[in-house]
Amino acid sequence: MSIKPNTVVSLTYELHTTNEEGQQVFVEKADEQNALVFLYGTGMMLPKFEEHLAGLNVGDEYGFELTAADGYGELDPGAFADLPIDMFKEAGLPAVGDVIPLQDNQGNHFRAGVTAIHETAVSVDLNHPMAGKNLIFAGKILTVREATQEELSHGHAHGADGHEGH
C-alpha cells in the first residue's frame, strides 16, 4: 500500500536545519523505536511535508528540504516584545533562553523565548522556535495501512497497529 489520504503512516525521520554559515544543524529525530505515527491527509502535519511523502511505499527512503515559508513560516519581525519587569515580581525573573508561557487579554496562550533582560523590561521572541528556518527531512517509511473507522472519526492515528489507546 502506498501513502495516500486516510492511511496511517509510521516513519523514521531526522530533521536538520541550516545555520548562518551554511552548515547543517541537527534538530530532532524519531528512530524505529519511537517512530512518528500519523493519520495522513488530515492537516496535522505540515502540508508540504505530506506532499513529499505522497505515493511512497513501505521500505522507501525519502529526503527533501522545505523552505521556511513551507515550514513554520518566516521570522516575523513584529513578533518581538518588551514585557515590563514588574510582570515578573511574583514569579521571579526568567533567564535568557527560557521559554515562558504567556496569555494575552483574549485568553490565548502562547510561548515566548526570553532573548534579553533589561533594567525595566524583559525582551521576548514570540516566533515559533523553527520560524525562519529551512527544514531538511530524511528518513524511511516503516508501515502504511488503511485507517480504521474509529481513527477516521477521531481524526488521528491509534498507534502503528491501530490498537493503541490515548
Ligand SMILES: [Zn+2]
Ligand atoms: Zn482516538
